[in-house]
Amino acid sequence: MKLPDRKCVLSLGAHPDDAEFLCAGTLALLQQQGWEVHIASLAAGDKGSAVLGRAEISRIRRAEGQRAADLLGGQFHCLECEDIYILYDRETINRATALMRRVKPSLVITTSPSDYMVDHEVASRVTQTACFASGIKNMEVDEDPFEPVPWLYYMDPVESKDRFGQTVIPGIWVDITSVMETKVDMLCCHASQRDWLMAHHGVDEYVDMMKDGGRLRGREIQRTFAEGFRQHLGHSFPQEDLLQSALGDWVVTKE
Numbered sequence: 001m002k003l004p005d006r007k008c009v010l011s012l013g014a015h016p017d018d019a020e021f022l023c024a025g026t027l028a029l030l031q032q033q034g035w036e037v038h039i040a041s042l043a044a045g046d047k048g049s050a051v052l053g054r055a056e057i058s059r060i061r062r063a064e065g066q067r068a069a070d071l072l073g074g075q076f077h078c079l080e081c082e083d084i085y086i087l088y089d090r091e092t093i094n095r096a097t098a099l100m101r102r103v104k105p106s107l108v109i110t111t112s113p114s115d116y117m118v119d120h121e122v123a124s125r126v127t128q129t130a131c132f133a134s135g136i137k138n139m140e141v142d143e144d145p146f147e148p149v150p151w152l153y154y155m156d157p158v159e160s161k162d163r164f165g166q167t168v169i170p171g172i173w174v175d176i177t178s179v180m181e182t183k184v185d186m187l188c189c190h191a192s193q194r195d196w197l198m199a200h201h202g203v204d205e206y207v208d209m210m211k212d213g214g215r216l217r218g219r220e221i222q223r224t225f226a227e228g229f230r231q232h233l234g235h236s237f238p239q240e241d242l243l244q245s246a247l248g249d250w251v252v253t254k255e
């Protein structure tokens with residue numbers, strides 16, 4: 001397939017470090033191919049500290065998100081929802097739609113529709129709607145609509161399993177071995193989260209957890225590290241596999 005003229009990817013997740021855990025390798029590969037990268041979080045990560053108040057940890061985590069995006073020459077956006085209280089409501093959908101219209105991505109990546117935490121599942125639904133609504137005129141947002149509806153892909157759930165513990169099988173694997181170092185560097189920008197876990201467990205559990213996930217997906221395609229994705233193929237969404245067209249040999253698909 002012919003690639004879209006505008007090579008722009010938006011990762012829209014629930015929390016500031018979701019992209020760094022689950023799709024930053026793919027974002028790094030896209031950036032190498034000349035794509036503009038945007039990383040967005042619905043919530044500011046305001047529950048991510050046992051010692052700091054909400055405003056203070058949110059400020060720290062917004063800065064960490066931007067530092068990670070900087071490594072890909074990208075931009076970080078926070079839609080200022082609250083951890084635990086990300087809602088599928090009018091206000092949240094409008095904020096996500098407004099962001100979508102400012103960024104005008106051709107490719108969108110969001111959290112898994114079934115995951116360990118409801119924030120991820122709601123972010124997934126909000127993002128689906130914001131994509132669908134990108135061209136709809138009578139929305140309550142100031143930004144102009146755009147077409148066509150972006151390609152939409154879902155990240156793996158955390159630990160690659162759904163709420164019943166079943167391993168989710170992705171349709172698409174992206175070999176991220178060559179950019180693993182960049183992915184680790186991006187994740188380590190989230191020092192507030194990494195240090196907190198390290199202090200509690202004595203090991204670098206934050207980075208280890210990400211690498212374990214990458215190794216699991218890598219094994220499935222006989223590579224060292226990979227990220228898994230599923231494509232949204234409902235009515236009105238693009239049906240071709242844009243990730244495969246954009247990343248070629250880095251992508252493995254299975255029926």
Ligand SMILES: [Zn+2]
Nearest residue numbers: 014015018120
């Ligand atoms: Zn998260």
